[in-house]
Amino acid sequence: MPAHDVLIIGAGLAGQRAALAAAREGASVAIMSKVHPVRSHSVAAAGGINAAISVDDDWHSHAYDTVKGSDFLGDQDAIEVMCSEAPGEVMHLEHMGVTFHRNDRGEMDLRAFGGASMKRTAYVADITGQALLHVLYEQLMKHHETVQRYEEWFTTSLLRDEAGGCCGAIARDVRSGRMEAFTAKNVILACGGAGQVYKPTTNGLIVTGDGIAMAYRAGAPLMDMEMVQYHPTCLVETGILITEGARGEGAHLLNSEGERFMEKSAPNKMELASRDVVSRAEQIEINEGRGVGPGGVGIHLDVTVVPRKRTLEALREIVNLGKDFAGVDITREPITIRPGQHYIMGGVKTDVDGQTPIAGLYAAGEVACVSVHGGNRLGANSLLDTLIFGRRSGEHAAARAAGMAMPEVDANAQLRRDADAIDAIISRPRDGRRVSEIKNELGELMNAKAAVFRDEQGLQGALETIARLKEETDSAWIDDRGTVFNQDVLGAIELSYMIDCAETTVVGAIERKESRGAQFRTDFPERNDEQWLKHIDITLDGDGPQVSYSPVTITQWQPEERKY
Numbered sequence: 001m002p003a004h005d006v007l008i009i010g011a012g013l014a015g016q017r018a019a020l021a022a023a024r025e026g027a028s029v030a031i032m033s034k035v036h037p038v039r040s041h042s043v044a045a046a047g048g049i050n051a052a053i054s055v056d057d058d059w060h061s062h063a064y065d066t067v068k069g070s071d072f073l074g075d076q077d078a079i080e081v082m083c084s085e086a087p088g089e090v091m092h093l094e095h096m097g098v099t100f101h102r103n104d105r106g107e108m109d110l111r112a113f114g115g116a117s118m119k120r121t122a123y124v125a126d127i128t129g130q131a132l133l134h135v136l137y138e139q140l141m142k143h144h145e146t147v148q149r150y151e152e153w154f155t156t157s158l159l160r161d162e163a164g165g166c167c168g169a170i171a172r173d174v175r176s177g178r179m180e181a182f183t184a185k186n187v188i189l190a191c192g193g194a195g196q197v198y199k200p201t202t203n204g205l206i207v208t209g210d211g212i213a214m215a216y217r218a219g220a221p222l223m224d225m226e227m228v229q230y231h232p233t234c235l236v237e238t239g240i241l242i243t244e245g246a247r248g249e250g251a252h253l254l255n256s257e258g259e260r261f262m263e264k265s266a267p268n269k270m271e272l273a274s275r276d277v278v279s280r281a282e283q284i285e286i287n288e289g290r291g292v293g294p295g296g297v298g299i300h301l302d303v304t305v306v307p308r309k310r311t312l313e314a315l316r317e318i319v320n321l322g323k324d325f326a327g328v329d330i331t332r333e334p335i336t337i338r339p340g341q342h343y344i345m346g347g348v349k350t351d352v353d354g355q356t357p358i359a360g361l362y363a364a365g366e367v368a369c370v371s372v373h374g375g376n377r378l379g380a381n382s383l384l385d386t387l388i389f390g391r392r393s394g395e396h397a398a399a400r401a402a403g404m405a406m407p408e409v410d411a412n413a414q415l416r417r418d419a420d421a422i423d424a425i426i427s428r429p430r431d432g433r434r435v436s437e438i439k440n441e442l443g444e445l446m447n448a449k450a451a452v453f454r455d456e457q458g459l460q461g462a463l464e465t466i467a468r469l470k471e472e473t474d475s476a477w478i479d480d481r482g483t484v485f486n487q488d489v490l491g492a493i494e495l496s497y498m499i500d501c502a503e504t505t506v507v508g509a510i511e512r513k514e515s516r517g518a519q520f521r522t523d524f525p526e527r528n529d530e531q532w533l534k535h536i537d538i539t540l541d542g543d544g545p546q547v548s549y550s551p552v553t554i555t556q557w558q559p560e561e562r563k564y
């Protein structure tokens with residue numbers, strides 16, 4: 001059985017950063033990913049990464065903006081860690097070879113982003129994630145002697161020892177279908193978010209909440225699951241993201257009357273208010289009949305106000321997206337967008353070193369909830385979150401490993417259980433529903449009932465439908481009966497992970513009887529600090545979710561009314 005000091009599940013930015021940090025501390029490291037690492041969803045990140053690196057900036061200002069953006073639900077100790085360590089991390093990236101955009105003076109250029117009080121987003125055109133991921137992967141190759149890569153291995157469950165600690169994982173080699181148990185002193189989950197729970201979403205097909213569900217099933221608490229971010233600028237037809245960098249460069253949002261309607265809800269920040277505020281403002285325009293395009297379900301994003309030369313240089317990817325996916329040249333005419341699911345602020349509850357309450361189990365990146373984003377994440381703070389807490393988890397796990405022996409694990413029973421479960425899916429009779437049908441219904445349900453605006457009736461209805469979909473998932477059938485690259489069977493497992501994520505999201509949204517950040521309850525339209533300035537934690541109790549609360553850590557910034 002392969003055995004490692006630190007086993008990292010997920011090879012996006014959080015996972016790769018964790019692997020490099022743990023290897024640097026001298027640990028024997030393995031990193032596992034269900035796709036080739038540079039196909040991890042971090043590659044899609046566009047607009048940039050935040051850090052107070054400008055001479056007239058200060059990390060306290062970055063931290064305050066983040067606290068305010070979170071609608072005061074973010075834990076301020078974690079936010080302080082992230083923002084104070086940000087400049088060093090971005091410089092480290094540059095030293096590793098990331099070609100950040102530079103201004104005419106040769107300094108690192110910074111662009112404006114939503115909710116930020118000054119320009120502090122470093123970027124590589126609008127392909128920042130790709131640039132970062134490839135540089136980290138080069139570094140990983142350099143450490144090939146200490147970092148074992150399991151590329152195209154799909155993790156099915158976490159192993160726990162008799163004392164309840166995490167001591168490894170079970171996985172399937174996607175290429176051959178072979179199952180294997182892996183022993184580890186520590187496991188770091190870096191499996192990304194759960195965007196595919198919604199349809200449409202800006203997230204790729206692989207973003208299916210696997211890490212969240214695996215941790216939940218292993219007994220770890222989830223936190224802030226009700227907080228789901230809708231990004232204000234997604235293409236109407238496909239949900240594809242048009243980066244916030246466009247508004248950062250000066251693009252306007254216009255309703256059918258040609259008005260810059262953000263003046264009503266955010267007169268100071270206008271289009272660069274935080275994402276929850278902008279998405280809600282757009283949805284109000286659409287709901288009140290001032291939308292554009294077929295059915296009036298869109299809003300115009302006008303990039304023509306940005307100098308064409310600058311658009312072609314700094315936003316070239318969305319120029320291509322506009323042409324390829326909407327038939328629009330954004331340098332010459334407005335493009336039609338609307339709010340779309342983009343990010344989940346919630347995830348596996350951790351401390352600032354990535355530790356979950358389960359000994360030996362860590363989480364970092366979008367799978368985790370530290371919580372630095374609270375009720376709403378600021379644009380360009382996620383890449384930062386992945387790197388800071390990926391690194392800290394890797395360092396902490398390596399130090400922990402140094403002081404302990406390799407666990408002795410008999411994983412045969414669990415290995416057999418997971419293998420049998422896969423065989424059972426493959427041989428299911430074709431008399432239930434198809435996996436893809438259930439997935440579509442789930443995504444459309446979530447987008448209708450757990451979106452920008454929510455209410456008790458809609459959420460309760462969603463919970464009932466999820467219960468039915470859960471049952472149907474247990475008998476859903478697939479076409480592929482083979483073992484080699486059987487993505488069909490993995491899709492069935494992913495669907496069961498997504499059901500767990502959907503259920504906990506809706507349970508959290510029902511529980512939180514107020515409006516804060518991305519959760520807007522039309523039946524409880526006000527923020528209520530007295531009763532709800534607290535996190536909602538959800539653990540698996542028997543077969544169902546169990547709700548409890550934990551306090552929000554406040555260090556320097558007392559809650560106040562949020563105005564942009």
Ligand SMILES: Cc1cc2nc3c(=O)[nH]c(=O)nc-3n(C[C@H](O)[C@H](O)[C@H](O)COP(=O)(O)OP(=O)(O)OC[C@H]3O[C@@H](n4cnc5c(N)ncnc54)[C@H](O)[C@@H]3O)c2cc1C
Pocket residue numbers: 009010011012013014015032033034035037040041042043044045046047048049128129153154155156190191192193202203204206207210211241342343364365366367379380381382383384386
């Ligand atoms: C279109 C788009 C643009 C964005 N732009 C920005 C931006 O400009 N700035 C910003 O800060 N944020 C941005 N974000 C958000 C940010 O990109 C993500 O939150 C972040 O990259 C997530 O990184 P991660 O390492 O946590 O996960 P991911 O990059 O999603 O990696 C997850 C990894 O887990 C692996 N994995 C998952 N399940 C399993 C399993 N069962 N077994 C084995 N491996 C598994 C995957 O293979 C993958 O390697 C954007 C997001 C999108 C969708």
